[in-house]
Amino acid sequence: MPTILITGGHGGIGLECSKQLASGYHLNLVLAGRSLERMEPIARELRTTYGIKVSTIKPDTSSLASVRSAAAQCHTMLDNGEIDSLQGIVCNAGVCLGGPVSYSVDGYEETFATNYLGHFLLVELLFDRLADSGRIVYTVSGTHDPDTADGKVMGIAEPDAIALANTGKDGKKPISTSKFYPTTKLCMILHAYELDRRLKKSGSSIASIARTIFPNQYVLLEILDSHTEDNIQYVDDVAIVRAIQNPSEATKELLKCKNNNIVYHTG
Template sequence: MHTIVMTGASRGIGRIAAEQILRRSPDVHLVVVARGTSGAQLSEELSAGGHKVSSVSADLASLESVRTAATEIRDRLAGGDLPPLRGFVGNAGIQYTNALTAGPDGLESTFAINVLANHLFVRLLEDRFTAPARIVITVSDTHFGDFRHNLGMVPGPVWQSSDVLARIGAFPQSDTATAGRTAYSTSKLAAIYLVHEYARRLPTGIDAVAYNPGFVPGTDLARNADPVSRFVMRRVLPTMILTPLATSRRAAGRLLADVVLGTTEAPTGSYVDRQHVARSSKESYDPQREAEVWDTAERVIAEYVD
Protein backbone atom coordinates (compact mmCIF):
# COMPACT_ATOMS: atom_id res chain seq x y z
CA MET A 1 0.00 0.00 0.00
CA HIS A 2 1.02 3.59 -0.56
CA THR A 3 -0.54 7.03 -0.20
CA ILE A 4 -1.36 9.64 -2.83
CA VAL A 5 -2.55 13.07 -1.71
CA MET A 6 -4.77 14.93 -4.17
CA THR A 7 -6.39 18.35 -4.39
CA GLY A 8 -9.15 19.14 -6.85
CA ALA A 9 -10.63 15.64 -6.80
CA SER A 10 -14.23 16.63 -6.15
CA ARG A 11 -15.28 17.57 -9.68
CA GLY A 12 -14.30 17.69 -13.33
CA ILE A 13 -11.15 15.96 -14.50
CA GLY A 14 -9.96 15.53 -10.91
CA ARG A 15 -12.97 13.41 -9.96
CA ILE A 16 -12.50 11.20 -13.00
CA ALA A 17 -8.74 10.92 -12.34
CA ALA A 18 -9.39 9.94 -8.71
CA GLU A 19 -11.79 7.20 -9.79
CA GLN A 20 -9.30 5.94 -12.37
CA ILE A 21 -6.42 5.93 -9.89
CA LEU A 22 -8.41 3.89 -7.39
CA ARG A 23 -9.72 1.44 -9.97
CA ARG A 24 -6.36 0.88 -11.64
CA SER A 25 -4.18 0.86 -8.53
CA PRO A 26 -5.89 -1.05 -5.72
CA ASP A 27 -2.86 -0.62 -3.45
CA VAL A 28 -3.44 3.16 -3.22
CA HIS A 29 -4.80 4.96 -0.20
CA LEU A 30 -6.06 8.22 -1.68
CA VAL A 31 -6.21 11.26 0.59
CA VAL A 32 -8.46 13.91 -0.93
CA VAL A 33 -8.06 17.51 0.16
CA ALA A 34 -11.34 19.38 -0.04
CA ARG A 35 -13.01 22.39 1.49
CA GLY A 36 -15.21 22.11 4.55
CA THR A 37 -17.25 18.95 4.93
CA SER A 38 -17.33 18.14 1.22
CA GLY A 39 -14.27 15.92 1.59
CA ALA A 40 -16.05 13.48 3.87
CA GLN A 41 -18.83 12.96 1.34
CA LEU A 42 -16.30 12.72 -1.50
CA SER A 43 -14.23 10.09 0.31
CA GLU A 44 -17.37 8.09 1.09
CA GLU A 45 -18.38 8.13 -2.59
CA LEU A 46 -14.90 7.25 -3.85
CA SER A 47 -14.44 4.44 -1.32
CA ALA A 48 -17.40 2.51 -2.74
CA GLY A 49 -16.23 -0.92 -3.80
CA GLY A 50 -13.68 -1.21 -1.04
CA HIS A 51 -11.23 1.47 -2.12
CA LYS A 52 -9.08 3.13 0.55
CA VAL A 53 -9.99 6.83 0.66
CA SER A 54 -9.88 9.44 3.39
CA SER A 55 -10.17 13.20 3.44
CA VAL A 56 -8.52 16.25 4.92
CA SER A 57 -10.22 19.64 5.02
CA ALA A 58 -8.48 22.73 3.65
CA ASP A 59 -9.27 26.10 2.12
CA LEU A 60 -6.51 26.37 -0.48
CA ALA A 61 -6.77 30.17 -0.49
CA SER A 62 -5.53 30.15 3.12
CA LEU A 63 -1.93 29.15 3.78
CA GLU A 64 -2.76 28.55 7.43
CA SER A 65 -5.46 26.10 6.38
CA VAL A 66 -3.06 24.38 3.98
CA ARG A 67 -0.50 24.07 6.78
CA THR A 68 -3.09 22.50 9.07
CA ALA A 69 -4.05 19.99 6.39
CA ALA A 70 -0.44 19.11 5.53
CA THR A 71 0.42 18.74 9.22
CA GLU A 72 -2.48 16.34 9.71
CA ILE A 73 -1.23 14.26 6.78
CA ARG A 74 2.32 14.31 8.16
CA ASP A 75 1.08 13.14 11.55
CA ARG A 76 -0.98 10.33 10.03
CA LEU A 77 2.02 9.18 8.01
CA ALA A 78 4.30 9.28 11.04
CA GLY A 79 1.78 7.40 13.17
CA GLY A 80 1.29 4.64 10.62
CA ASP A 81 -2.35 5.55 9.95
CA LEU A 82 -1.35 6.10 6.32
CA PRO A 83 1.00 3.92 4.25
CA PRO A 84 4.16 5.47 2.74
CA LEU A 85 3.63 8.64 0.70
CA ARG A 86 4.35 8.14 -2.99
CA GLY A 87 2.44 10.94 -4.67
CA PHE A 88 1.02 14.45 -4.52
CA VAL A 89 -1.40 15.72 -7.16
CA GLY A 90 -1.95 19.49 -7.20
CA ASN A 91 -4.98 19.50 -9.47
CA ALA A 92 -7.10 22.23 -7.87
CA GLY A 93 -7.24 25.46 -9.83
CA ILE A 94 -9.31 28.62 -10.02
CA GLN A 95 -9.97 31.49 -12.37
CA TYR A 96 -11.57 34.71 -11.12
CA THR A 97 -13.41 37.50 -12.90
CA ASN A 98 -10.85 40.03 -11.66
CA ALA A 99 -7.36 40.27 -10.26
CA LEU A 100 -8.50 41.86 -7.03
CA THR A 101 -9.73 38.84 -5.07
CA ALA A 102 -7.69 38.37 -1.92
CA GLY A 103 -7.64 35.41 0.43
CA PRO A 104 -7.29 35.44 4.23
CA ASP A 105 -3.54 36.12 3.96
CA GLY A 106 -4.04 39.19 1.75
CA LEU A 107 -2.57 37.34 -1.25
CA GLU A 108 -4.16 37.40 -4.69
CA SER A 109 -6.29 34.27 -4.70
CA THR A 110 -5.45 32.97 -8.19
CA PHE A 111 -1.74 32.93 -7.36
CA ALA A 112 -2.38 31.64 -3.84
CA ILE A 113 -4.43 28.65 -4.98
CA ASN A 114 -2.73 27.80 -8.27
CA VAL A 115 0.85 28.29 -7.08
CA LEU A 116 1.45 28.85 -3.38
CA ALA A 117 -0.89 26.21 -1.96
CA ASN A 118 0.81 23.51 -4.02
CA HIS A 119 4.23 24.78 -3.00
CA LEU A 120 3.37 24.70 0.70
CA PHE A 121 2.05 21.14 0.40
CA VAL A 122 5.20 20.06 -1.43
CA ARG A 123 7.54 21.65 1.07
CA LEU A 124 5.70 20.34 4.15
CA LEU A 125 5.43 16.82 2.75
CA GLU A 126 8.87 16.71 1.13
CA ASP A 127 10.57 14.76 3.90
CA ARG A 128 7.66 12.33 4.12
CA PHE A 129 7.88 11.05 0.54
CA THR A 130 9.16 7.54 0.00
CA ALA A 131 10.98 7.12 -3.30
CA PRO A 132 10.02 6.49 -6.00
CA ALA A 133 7.47 9.27 -5.70
CA ARG A 134 5.85 11.62 -8.16
CA ILE A 135 4.48 15.15 -7.77
CA VAL A 136 2.04 16.18 -10.51
CA ILE A 137 0.91 19.77 -10.92
CA THR A 138 -1.96 20.48 -13.34
CA VAL A 139 -1.08 23.45 -15.54
CA SER A 140 -2.58 24.92 -18.71
CA ASP A 141 -1.59 25.54 -22.30
CA THR A 142 -2.93 29.08 -21.89
CA HIS A 143 0.61 29.86 -20.73
CA PHE A 144 1.66 29.82 -24.41
CA GLY A 145 -0.38 32.97 -24.99
CA ASP A 146 -1.20 32.32 -28.65
CA PHE A 147 -4.47 31.62 -30.45
CA ARG A 148 -3.54 28.01 -31.18
CA HIS A 149 -3.41 27.25 -27.46
CA ASN A 150 -6.06 29.56 -25.98
CA LEU A 151 -8.51 29.95 -28.91
CA GLY A 152 -8.70 33.66 -28.16
CA MET A 153 -10.55 33.04 -24.89
CA VAL A 154 -7.78 33.61 -22.34
CA PRO A 155 -5.09 36.28 -22.64
CA GLY A 156 -1.52 35.08 -22.47
CA PRO A 157 0.61 35.56 -19.36
CA VAL A 158 1.96 38.98 -18.52
CA TRP A 159 5.01 38.31 -16.43
CA GLN A 160 6.03 40.62 -13.62
CA SER A 161 8.01 40.15 -10.46
CA SER A 162 6.50 37.21 -8.62
CA ASP A 163 6.30 39.43 -5.54
CA VAL A 164 3.91 41.62 -7.55
CA LEU A 165 1.96 38.66 -8.93
CA ALA A 166 1.28 37.42 -5.41
CA ARG A 167 -0.58 40.65 -4.61
CA ILE A 168 -3.88 42.00 -5.86
CA GLY A 169 -3.95 44.57 -8.65
CA ALA A 170 -0.97 43.15 -10.55
CA PHE A 171 -2.50 43.77 -13.99
CA PRO A 172 -4.01 46.77 -15.80
CA GLN A 173 -7.74 47.20 -15.21
CA SER A 174 -7.55 44.64 -12.45
CA ASP A 175 -11.31 44.82 -11.85
CA THR A 176 -12.06 43.19 -15.22
CA ALA A 177 -12.52 39.59 -16.34
CA THR A 178 -9.62 40.07 -18.74
CA ALA A 179 -7.32 40.77 -15.81
CA GLY A 180 -8.66 37.71 -13.99
CA ARG A 181 -7.94 35.50 -16.98
CA THR A 182 -4.49 37.03 -17.34
CA ALA A 183 -3.84 36.24 -13.69
CA TYR A 184 -4.84 32.65 -14.45
CA SER A 185 -2.52 32.11 -17.42
CA THR A 186 0.31 33.87 -15.60
CA SER A 187 -0.17 31.66 -12.52
CA LYS A 188 0.08 28.56 -14.71
CA LEU A 189 3.37 29.84 -16.13
CA ALA A 190 4.60 30.34 -12.56
CA ALA A 191 3.56 26.77 -11.72
CA ILE A 192 5.71 25.44 -14.57
CA TYR A 193 8.64 27.49 -13.31
CA LEU A 194 8.25 25.82 -9.91
CA VAL A 195 8.13 22.35 -11.45
CA HIS A 196 11.49 23.10 -13.06
CA GLU A 197 12.84 24.17 -9.67
CA TYR A 198 11.47 21.04 -7.99
CA ALA A 199 13.34 18.96 -10.55
CA ARG A 200 16.55 20.72 -9.51
CA ARG A 201 16.01 20.83 -5.76
CA LEU A 202 14.01 17.79 -4.62
CA PRO A 203 15.86 14.65 -3.55
CA THR A 204 16.58 11.98 -6.12
CA GLY A 205 13.59 9.70 -6.54
CA ILE A 206 11.00 12.45 -6.02
CA ASP A 207 9.98 13.49 -9.52
CA ALA A 208 7.93 16.57 -10.41
CA VAL A 209 5.86 16.76 -13.58
CA ALA A 210 3.59 19.44 -15.06
CA TYR A 211 0.42 18.04 -16.71
CA ASN A 212 -1.53 20.00 -19.32
CA PRO A 213 -4.98 18.56 -20.07
CA GLY A 214 -5.54 20.95 -22.98
CA PHE A 215 -8.76 22.90 -23.34
CA VAL A 216 -11.41 21.01 -21.36
CA PRO A 217 -14.84 22.62 -21.75
CA GLY A 218 -17.63 21.91 -19.33
CA THR A 219 -15.59 22.08 -16.13
CA ASP A 220 -16.20 24.40 -13.18
CA LEU A 221 -12.95 26.30 -13.68
CA ALA A 222 -14.90 29.44 -14.65
CA ARG A 223 -17.49 29.00 -11.91
CA ASN A 224 -16.91 32.60 -10.78
CA ALA A 225 -17.64 34.00 -14.24
CA ASP A 226 -20.80 35.88 -15.22
CA PRO A 227 -23.93 33.83 -16.04
CA VAL A 228 -23.53 34.16 -19.82
CA SER A 229 -19.90 32.98 -19.73
CA ARG A 230 -20.82 30.07 -17.47
CA PHE A 231 -23.59 29.04 -19.85
CA VAL A 232 -21.23 29.16 -22.83
CA MET A 233 -18.56 27.15 -20.97
CA ARG A 234 -20.98 24.49 -19.76
CA ARG A 235 -23.46 24.20 -22.64
CA VAL A 236 -21.91 25.53 -25.85
CA LEU A 237 -18.16 24.90 -25.77
CA PRO A 238 -18.46 21.21 -24.80
CA THR A 239 -19.41 20.51 -28.43
CA MET A 240 -15.78 21.28 -29.26
CA ILE A 241 -14.69 17.90 -27.90
CA LEU A 242 -15.78 16.57 -31.27
CA THR A 243 -12.79 18.42 -32.72
CA PRO A 244 -9.02 18.14 -32.05
CA LEU A 245 -9.17 21.56 -30.36
CA ALA A 246 -10.56 20.27 -27.06
CA THR A 247 -10.28 17.36 -24.62
CA SER A 248 -13.28 15.76 -22.96
CA ARG A 249 -13.40 15.69 -19.18
CA ARG A 250 -13.28 11.90 -19.21
CA ALA A 251 -10.24 11.78 -21.46
CA ALA A 252 -8.45 14.52 -19.51
CA GLY A 253 -9.11 12.74 -16.22
CA ARG A 254 -7.88 9.43 -17.58
CA LEU A 255 -4.73 11.08 -18.93
CA LEU A 256 -4.11 12.76 -15.57
CA ALA A 257 -4.34 9.35 -13.90
CA ASP A 258 -1.85 8.02 -16.44
CA VAL A 259 0.66 10.68 -15.39
CA VAL A 260 0.07 10.15 -11.67
CA LEU A 261 0.44 6.37 -11.90
CA GLY A 262 3.47 6.54 -14.15
CA THR A 263 1.73 4.92 -17.12
CA THR A 264 2.86 8.01 -19.00
CA GLU A 265 6.60 7.95 -18.61
CA ALA A 266 8.01 11.40 -17.93
CA PRO A 267 11.34 12.39 -16.41
CA THR A 268 11.36 14.90 -13.58
CA GLY A 269 10.81 18.46 -14.75
CA SER A 270 8.74 17.31 -17.74
CA TYR A 271 5.74 19.00 -19.31
CA VAL A 272 3.18 16.39 -20.34
CA ASP A 273 0.78 17.65 -22.99
CA ARG A 274 -2.15 15.28 -22.60
CA GLN A 275 -0.36 11.95 -23.09
CA HIS A 276 3.01 12.99 -24.48
CA VAL A 277 6.08 14.66 -23.01
CA ALA A 278 6.47 17.91 -24.95
CA ARG A 279 8.08 21.30 -24.79
CA SER A 280 6.16 23.96 -22.93
CA SER A 281 6.36 27.55 -24.18
CA LYS A 282 9.71 29.13 -24.92
CA GLU A 283 8.95 31.65 -22.17
CA SER A 284 8.56 28.86 -19.62
CA TYR A 285 12.28 28.01 -19.74
CA ASP A 286 13.91 30.84 -17.82
CA PRO A 287 16.23 29.90 -14.93
CA GLN A 288 16.22 33.42 -13.57
CA ARG A 289 12.42 33.55 -13.31
CA GLU A 290 12.32 30.01 -11.96
CA ALA A 291 14.66 30.93 -9.13
CA GLU A 292 12.70 34.13 -8.50
CA VAL A 293 9.40 32.27 -8.16
CA TRP A 294 11.04 29.78 -5.82
CA ASP A 295 12.48 32.58 -3.68
CA THR A 296 9.16 34.42 -3.51
CA ALA A 297 7.23 31.26 -2.66
CA GLU A 298 9.75 30.35 0.03
CA ARG A 299 9.55 33.81 1.55
CA VAL A 300 5.74 33.83 1.56
CA ILE A 301 5.39 30.39 3.15
CA ALA A 302 8.29 30.79 5.59
CA GLU A 303 6.08 31.43 8.61
CA TYR A 304 4.07 28.29 7.85
CA VAL A 305 6.92 25.79 7.68
CA ASP A 306 8.53 26.37 11.07
Protein backbone atom coordinates in the same frame (compact mmCIF):
# COMPACT_ATOMS: atom_id res chain seq x y z
CA MET B 1 -0.18 0.26 0.15
CA PRO B 2 0.96 3.45 -1.68
CA THR B 3 -1.18 6.54 -1.15
CA ILE B 4 -1.80 9.48 -3.49
CA LEU B 5 -2.85 12.88 -2.11
CA ILE B 6 -4.97 14.84 -4.57
CA THR B 7 -6.21 18.38 -4.06
CA GLY B 8 -9.55 18.70 -5.81
CA GLY B 9 -9.74 14.93 -6.23
CA HIS B 10 -13.47 14.92 -5.51
CA GLY B 11 -14.68 16.66 -8.68
CA GLY B 12 -14.17 16.80 -12.46
CA ILE B 13 -11.19 14.96 -13.88
CA GLY B 14 -9.73 14.88 -10.38
CA LEU B 15 -12.62 12.65 -9.31
CA GLU B 16 -12.44 10.56 -12.47
CA CYS B 17 -8.75 10.00 -11.85
CA SER B 18 -9.42 9.12 -8.21
CA LYS B 19 -11.80 6.43 -9.43
CA GLN B 20 -9.28 5.07 -11.92
CA LEU B 21 -6.49 5.03 -9.36
CA ALA B 22 -8.78 3.12 -7.04
CA SER B 23 -10.21 0.67 -9.56
CA GLY B 24 -7.26 0.07 -11.86
CA TYR B 25 -4.36 0.33 -9.41
CA HIS B 26 -5.99 -0.14 -6.00
CA LEU B 27 -4.11 2.83 -4.57
CA ASN B 28 -5.20 4.51 -1.36
CA LEU B 29 -6.18 8.16 -1.57
CA VAL B 30 -6.17 11.35 0.44
CA LEU B 31 -8.73 13.80 -0.89
CA ALA B 32 -7.81 17.38 -0.04
CA GLY B 33 -10.18 20.30 -0.44
CA ARG B 34 -11.89 23.15 1.35
CA SER B 35 -15.29 21.43 1.70
CA LEU B 36 -15.54 18.31 3.84
CA GLU B 37 -19.26 18.29 3.06
CA ARG B 38 -18.45 17.66 -0.61
CA MET B 39 -15.51 15.32 -0.04
CA GLU B 40 -16.91 12.94 2.56
CA PRO B 41 -19.69 11.44 0.38
CA ILE B 42 -17.15 10.88 -2.41
CA ALA B 43 -14.70 9.32 0.04
CA ARG B 44 -17.39 6.94 1.31
CA GLU B 45 -18.33 5.96 -2.23
CA LEU B 46 -14.71 5.24 -3.15
CA ARG B 47 -14.17 3.16 -0.02
CA THR B 48 -17.34 1.14 -0.54
CA THR B 49 -16.91 0.61 -4.27
CA TYR B 50 -13.19 -0.13 -4.43
CA GLY B 51 -12.25 -1.33 -0.95
CA ILE B 52 -9.42 1.17 -0.53
CA LYS B 53 -8.48 3.58 2.24
CA VAL B 54 -9.68 7.11 1.53
CA SER B 55 -8.86 9.89 3.97
CA THR B 56 -9.80 13.56 3.79
CA ILE B 57 -8.02 16.72 4.85
CA LYS B 58 -9.28 20.28 4.57
CA PRO B 59 -6.74 22.73 3.20
CA ASP B 60 -8.03 26.02 1.83
CA THR B 61 -5.09 26.64 -0.47
CA SER B 62 -5.79 30.38 -0.44
CA SER B 63 -4.84 30.42 3.27
CA LEU B 64 -1.30 29.60 4.36
CA ALA B 65 -2.48 28.88 7.90
CA SER B 66 -5.06 26.42 6.57
CA VAL B 67 -2.42 24.68 4.45
CA ARG B 68 -0.10 24.40 7.45
CA SER B 69 -2.90 22.91 9.53
CA ALA B 70 -3.81 20.37 6.84
CA ALA B 71 -0.16 19.40 6.35
CA ALA B 72 0.23 18.89 10.10
CA GLN B 73 -2.86 16.68 10.05
CA CYS B 74 -1.35 14.68 7.19
CA HIS B 75 1.88 14.21 9.17
CA THR B 76 -0.14 12.90 12.12
CA MET B 77 -2.07 10.50 9.88
CA LEU B 78 1.19 9.19 8.43
CA ASP B 79 2.67 8.77 11.92
CA ASN B 80 -0.30 6.83 13.27
CA GLY B 81 -0.66 4.63 10.19
CA GLU B 82 -3.95 6.05 8.96
CA ILE B 83 -2.11 6.95 5.76
CA ASP B 84 0.31 4.45 4.27
CA SER B 85 3.39 5.37 2.23
CA LEU B 86 2.86 8.73 0.50
CA GLN B 87 3.66 8.00 -3.14
CA GLY B 88 2.42 11.19 -4.75
CA ILE B 89 1.17 14.73 -4.17
CA VAL B 90 -1.11 16.05 -6.91
CA CYS B 91 -1.61 19.83 -6.88
CA ASN B 92 -4.82 19.94 -8.87
CA ALA B 93 -7.31 22.27 -7.15
CA GLY B 94 -7.64 25.79 -8.49
CA VAL B 95 -9.87 28.74 -9.33
CA CYS B 96 -10.30 31.07 -12.29
CA LEU B 97 -11.68 34.33 -10.95
CA GLY B 98 -13.10 37.33 -12.76
CA GLY B 99 -14.51 40.64 -11.62
CA PRO B 100 -12.89 42.97 -9.08
CA VAL B 101 -9.58 41.99 -7.52
CA SER B 102 -9.96 40.00 -4.32
CA TYR B 103 -7.31 39.08 -1.79
CA SER B 104 -6.58 36.06 0.37
CA VAL B 105 -6.52 36.24 4.16
CA ASP B 106 -2.75 36.64 3.84
CA GLY B 107 -3.12 39.65 1.55
CA TYR B 108 -2.23 38.08 -1.80
CA GLU B 109 -4.33 38.17 -4.96
CA GLU B 110 -6.70 35.24 -4.49
CA THR B 111 -6.01 33.35 -7.72
CA PHE B 112 -2.27 33.45 -7.06
CA ALA B 113 -2.75 32.34 -3.45
CA THR B 114 -5.17 29.53 -4.29
CA ASN B 115 -3.62 28.06 -7.41
CA TYR B 116 0.08 28.45 -6.70
CA LEU B 117 1.17 29.73 -3.31
CA GLY B 118 -0.87 27.30 -1.22
CA HIS B 119 0.28 24.33 -3.27
CA PHE B 120 3.89 25.51 -3.06
CA LEU B 121 3.63 25.47 0.74
CA LEU B 122 1.81 22.13 0.83
CA VAL B 123 4.60 20.46 -1.15
CA GLU B 124 7.28 22.06 1.01
CA LEU B 125 5.62 20.80 4.19
CA LEU B 126 5.04 17.24 2.94
CA PHE B 127 8.13 16.73 0.78
CA ASP B 128 10.10 14.89 3.46
CA ARG B 129 7.29 12.35 3.83
CA LEU B 130 7.27 11.33 0.16
CA ALA B 131 8.41 7.82 -0.73
CA ASP B 132 11.82 7.56 -2.40
CA SER B 133 10.20 7.07 -5.81
CA GLY B 134 7.47 9.63 -5.17
CA ARG B 135 5.99 12.09 -7.63
CA ILE B 136 4.87 15.70 -7.28
CA VAL B 137 2.29 16.68 -9.89
CA TYR B 138 1.14 20.19 -10.78
CA THR B 139 -1.98 20.73 -12.86
CA VAL B 140 -1.00 23.46 -15.31
CA SER B 141 -2.10 24.80 -18.71
CA GLY B 142 -1.01 26.41 -21.94
CA THR B 143 -2.91 29.61 -21.19
CA HIS B 144 0.29 31.58 -20.57
CA ASP B 145 1.47 31.02 -24.16
CA PRO B 146 0.04 33.49 -26.72
CA ASP B 147 0.89 31.09 -29.54
CA THR B 148 -1.60 28.50 -28.28
CA ALA B 149 -5.37 28.52 -28.65
CA ASP B 150 -5.65 28.55 -24.86
CA GLY B 151 -3.40 31.59 -24.62
CA LYS B 152 -5.37 33.49 -27.24
CA VAL B 153 -8.57 32.90 -25.29
CA MET B 154 -7.29 33.53 -21.76
CA GLY B 155 -4.73 36.30 -22.21
CA ILE B 156 -0.96 36.49 -21.88
CA ALA B 157 0.59 35.75 -18.50
CA GLU B 158 2.08 38.54 -16.40
CA PRO B 159 5.87 37.98 -16.42
CA ASP B 160 6.24 39.28 -12.85
CA ALA B 161 4.53 36.95 -10.37
CA ILE B 162 5.03 39.44 -7.53
CA ALA B 163 3.08 41.99 -9.56
CA LEU B 164 0.15 39.57 -9.62
CA ALA B 165 0.44 38.70 -5.94
CA ASN B 166 0.20 42.38 -4.98
CA THR B 167 -1.88 43.72 -7.86
CA GLY B 168 -4.08 46.71 -7.09
CA LYS B 169 -2.33 47.63 -3.88
CA ASP B 170 -0.80 50.99 -2.95
CA GLY B 171 -3.15 52.82 -5.27
CA LYS B 172 -1.64 51.25 -8.38
CA LYS B 173 -3.84 50.15 -11.26
CA PRO B 174 -4.39 46.38 -11.07
CA ILE B 175 -3.23 44.18 -13.91
CA SER B 176 -5.90 42.75 -16.19
CA THR B 177 -7.96 39.97 -14.61
CA SER B 178 -7.45 37.95 -17.80
CA LYS B 179 -3.82 37.52 -16.74
CA PHE B 180 -4.55 36.12 -13.28
CA TYR B 181 -5.14 32.46 -14.15
CA PRO B 182 -2.45 32.14 -16.87
CA THR B 183 0.14 33.69 -14.58
CA THR B 184 -0.56 31.24 -11.76
CA LYS B 185 -0.21 28.31 -14.15
CA LEU B 186 3.05 29.70 -15.53
CA CYS B 187 4.31 29.90 -11.94
CA MET B 188 3.50 26.22 -11.49
CA ILE B 189 5.25 25.22 -14.72
CA LEU B 190 8.41 27.12 -13.80
CA HIS B 191 8.27 25.71 -10.27
CA ALA B 192 7.95 22.17 -11.65
CA TYR B 193 10.99 22.71 -13.88
CA GLU B 194 13.09 24.19 -11.09
CA LEU B 195 12.14 21.53 -8.56
CA ASP B 196 12.90 18.81 -11.10
CA ARG B 197 16.31 20.40 -11.75
CA ARG B 198 17.13 20.46 -8.05
CA LEU B 199 15.93 16.90 -7.51
CA LYS B 200 18.05 15.59 -10.36
CA LYS B 201 21.07 17.54 -9.14
CA SER B 202 20.71 16.02 -5.68
CA GLY B 203 20.40 12.51 -7.11
CA SER B 204 16.84 12.11 -5.84
CA SER B 205 14.56 9.61 -7.56
CA ILE B 206 11.55 11.81 -6.76
CA ALA B 207 10.18 13.53 -9.88
CA SER B 208 8.51 16.92 -10.19
CA ILE B 209 5.67 17.17 -12.66
CA ALA B 210 3.26 19.73 -14.25
CA ARG B 211 -1.34 19.67 -17.43
CA THR B 212 -3.24 21.37 -20.23
CA ILE B 213 -6.46 23.39 -20.13
CA PHE B 214 -9.29 23.30 -22.62
CA PRO B 215 -12.91 24.46 -22.21
CA ASN B 216 -14.30 23.05 -18.96
CA GLN B 217 -11.76 20.23 -18.73
CA TYR B 218 -8.17 19.58 -17.67
CA VAL B 219 -5.40 17.14 -18.39
CA LEU B 220 -1.92 16.63 -17.02
CA LEU B 221 1.64 17.56 -17.68
CA GLU B 222 4.03 14.85 -16.44
CA ILE B 223 7.77 14.38 -16.19
CA LEU B 224 8.86 10.96 -17.41
CA ASP B 225 12.21 9.29 -17.98
CA SER B 226 11.08 7.28 -20.99
CA HIS B 227 7.64 7.10 -22.53
CA THR B 228 6.28 7.52 -26.04
CA GLU B 229 2.65 8.11 -26.97
CA ASP B 230 1.22 9.75 -30.08
CA ASN B 231 -0.68 12.25 -27.98
CA ILE B 232 2.35 13.40 -25.96
CA GLN B 233 4.63 16.26 -26.96
CA TYR B 234 8.08 16.38 -25.33
CA VAL B 235 9.85 19.52 -24.18
CA ASP B 236 13.14 18.49 -22.58
CA ASP B 237 12.04 16.03 -19.85
CA VAL B 238 8.51 17.38 -19.62
CA ALA B 239 5.74 15.56 -21.43
CA ILE B 240 2.61 17.59 -22.17
CA VAL B 241 -0.51 15.51 -22.55
CA ARG B 242 -2.67 17.21 -25.13
CA ALA B 243 -6.30 18.09 -24.61
CA ILE B 244 -8.84 15.29 -24.43
CA GLN B 245 -12.54 15.97 -24.87
CA ASN B 246 -14.04 14.54 -21.67
CA PRO B 247 -13.02 13.46 -18.16
CA SER B 248 -13.10 9.74 -18.91
CA GLU B 249 -10.87 10.00 -21.97
CA ALA B 250 -8.54 12.47 -20.26
CA THR B 251 -8.13 10.13 -17.32
CA LYS B 252 -7.25 7.22 -19.60
CA GLU B 253 -4.44 9.31 -21.07
CA LEU B 254 -3.29 10.39 -17.62
CA LEU B 255 -3.01 6.80 -16.52
CA LYS B 256 -0.76 5.99 -19.48
CA CYS B 257 1.84 8.28 -17.93
CA LYS B 258 3.26 5.94 -15.35
CA ASN B 259 6.60 4.50 -14.39
CA ASN B 260 7.26 1.15 -12.73
CA ASN B 261 3.50 0.51 -12.68
CA ILE B 262 2.89 3.37 -10.24
CA VAL B 263 0.55 6.15 -11.37
CA TYR B 264 1.28 9.73 -10.36
CA HIS B 265 -1.35 11.77 -12.12
CA THR B 266 -4.50 13.81 -12.02
CA GLY B 267 -5.95 16.65 -13.95
